[in-house]
Amino acid sequence: AYFVIHCIINSLFFITPGSSRPWLNTSFSSFPNETIDTKLCIDTNCIKKASSDYGNMIQDLPFGVLYPSSVSDIIHLVESSYNSSSSFTIAARGNGHSVRGQAMAKDGVVVNMGSMSVDVNRSIIVSGNSSLGFYADVGGEQLWIDVLRTTLEHGLAPVSWTDYLYLTVGGTLSNAGISGQSSFHGPQISNVLEMDVITGKGEFITCSKNTNSDLFYAVLGGLGQFGIITRARIVLDKAPNRVKWVRIIYEDFSKFTKDQEHLISIDGFNYVEGSLIMKNSSTDFFSPADESMINSLASENGILYSLEAVKYYDDYVINTIDEELQMILKELSFKPGFIFKKDASFFDFLNRVRDEELLLQPLGLWDVPHPWLNLFVPKSRIMDFNEGVFVEIIQKQNRSTSGPFLVYPINRKKWDDNMSVVIPEDDDDMFYTVALLNSATGAKDWATIDEQNTKILEFCDKSGIKVKQYFPHYGKREEWMKHFGKKWGVFKERKAQFDPKMILSPGQRIFNSR
Numbered sequence: 001a002y003f004v005i006h007c008i009i010n011s012l013f014f015i016t017p018g019s020s021r022p023w024l025n026t027s028f029s030s031f032p033n034e035t036i037d038t039k040l041c042i043d044t045n046c047i048k049k050a051s052s053d054y055g056n057m058i059q060d061l062p063f064g065v066l067y068p069s070s071v072s073d074i075i076h077l078v079e080s081s082y083n084s085s086s087s088f089t090i091a092a093r094g095n096g097h098s099v100r101g102q103a104m105a106k107d108g109v110v111v112n113m114g115s116m117s118v119d120v121n122r123s124i125i126v127s128g129n130s131s132l133g134f135y136a137d138v139g140g141e142q143l144w145i146d147v148l149r150t151t152l153e154h155g156l157a158p159v160s161w162t163d164y165l166y167l168t169v170g171g172t173l174s175n176a177g178i179s180g181q182s183s184f185h186g187p188q189i190s191n192v193l194e195m196d197v198i199t200g201k202g203e204f205i206t207c208s209k210n211t212n213s214d215l216f217y218a219v220l221g222g223l224g225q226f227g228i229i230t231r232a233r234i235v236l237d238k239a240p241n242r243v244k245w246v247r248i249i250y251e252d253f254s255k256f257t258k259d260q261e262h263l264i265s266i267d268g269f270n271y272v273e274g275s276l277i278m279k280n281s282s283t284d285f286f287s288p289a290d291e292s293m294i295n296s297l298a299s300e301n302g303i304l305y306s307l308e309a310v311k312y313y314d315d316y317v318i319n320t321i322d323e324e325l326q327m328i329l330k331e332l333s334f335k336p337g338f339i340f341k342k343d344a345s346f347f348d349f350l351n352r353v354r355d356e357e358l359l360l361q362p363l364g365l366w367d368v369p370h371p372w373l374n375l376f377v378p379k380s381r382i383m384d385f386n387e388g389v390f391v392e393i394i395q396k397q398n399r400s401t402s403g404p405f406l407v408y409p410i411n412r413k414k415w416d417d418n419m420s421v422v423i424p425e426d427d428d429d430m431f432y433t434v435a436l437l438n439s440a441t442g443a444k445d446w447a448t449i450d451e452q453n454t455k456i457l458e459f460c461d462k463s464g465i466k467v468k469q470y471f472p473h474y475g476k477r478e479e480w481m482k483h484f485g486k487k488w489g490v491f492k493e494r495k496a497q498f499d500p501k502m503i504l505s506p507g508q509r510i511f512n513s514r
């Protein structure tokens, strides 16, 4: 395979063998020689960077890495592969924050989307008005943190977020993009008005719900299988200045979930999530004194549940906001005395995970293996899931947790079934997201966590809990078919329509699985 791809790219781009700068020197007239000369890198440093990701568990070496400075660079690359009799695979790499090699292209070409930001014409453009609504046109390569910074300059912000903002627009739209706002506004994929996409045939297509809608729905949650997103038009709303941020503790899972479900059904908070607290859990949300009180309760109980909620506010309600908050909180059944509050700027709240990253980076604890397991669990089985997984498998294994374990319900009504994303196939109004975000301390620990993940999936299978993986990862075609369920037929048809040579995002291992 390596030899074939080398020959194709060599003939297309005239790579000089053995050159210390073996870059493209193209025959395409649209590529000015002086710039193309720096775009396809096949040296060891480029290959190394593109063959790892945040998960730190998979290494797939590509043939080369394209550093595009314009949309046409990507179009030419995809066309080159599509028009060749032995095409090569291509993966867009957002910020490489996948955990299982999803943005890699073994022996193919990785497109380093971040290099598009050298094009000064690709700035984030905010438009609209208060009667028709506001939106931002942003490059697929943009990080959400930059989208936030730019839109805030206009007093606006996207409405739906992920917990961490150093992810790209193209990367999260290829999955779903979820957080505590998803119940109120839908996932990020439900807040896109229009996109520019380069399909697996090298066609550049603008799509929306009304124009080229098949491509629009295919790409959103489409795991990079149908096209490379080069622009997305994102819904914006007026941004608040500040937030009231609370965490309340429960000993009883049933009361915890009942309150979460209540809070996502009323117009009160703007963000609702939740997490497990095991003994020796640590988060910088609590003061040291509060943390020790919580940990001692966790030691007695083995496991606690922490509901996290946020209410946005502006200066003009500063005198009434605490009262409003109190009205909502008094309806809830948390453990008396176990309520903890913070007041933060809207920006600091949204960018909260960055603070953790900056703490972990210098300790060498950020770039470790991340055997994550993310699941969507049917609401009707969440009590069984708690008993079988949180209590029996996780708590009783007595392993100290090494990363947050999130659990919160999401309203189903704002998810569009036409989109490629997969959620539980029942009729409940909600489903739960469970994110077991483990960090491993080394190979042995990683193997232990992987075993635990397998046990969890086997338990769900045996108990008939029809979970769906978020950021799905499977090795076999039948597993993918089961994952997509009733959507598999459409998914396959769309692949044949938009990427018939199966060029795009091979790292997902859907059409090239065993």
Ligand code: FAD
Pocket (backbone or CB within 6 Å): 054, 091, 092, 093, 094, 095, 096, 097, 098, 099, 102, 103, 104, 113, 140, 141, 161, 162, 163, 164, 166, 167, 168, 169, 170, 171, 172, 174, 175, 176, 177, 178, 179, 223, 224, 227, 228, 229, 230, 353, 505, 507, 508
């Ligand atoms: P990559 O990992 O680079 O790419 C992901 C996939 O998308 C690949 O298949 C790639 O080929 C494809 N792709 C990338 N760019 C494009 C493009 N422009 N067009 C088409 N396909 C493209 N997710 C949530 O939903 N909610 C969270 O709260 C959340 N928190 C996270 C916190 C951390 C610390 C981390 C590391 C990840 C988190 N994620 C979360 C997961 C994140 O959404 C995924 O990792 C996602 O893949 C985005 O990462 P990325 O932009 O680096 O994309």
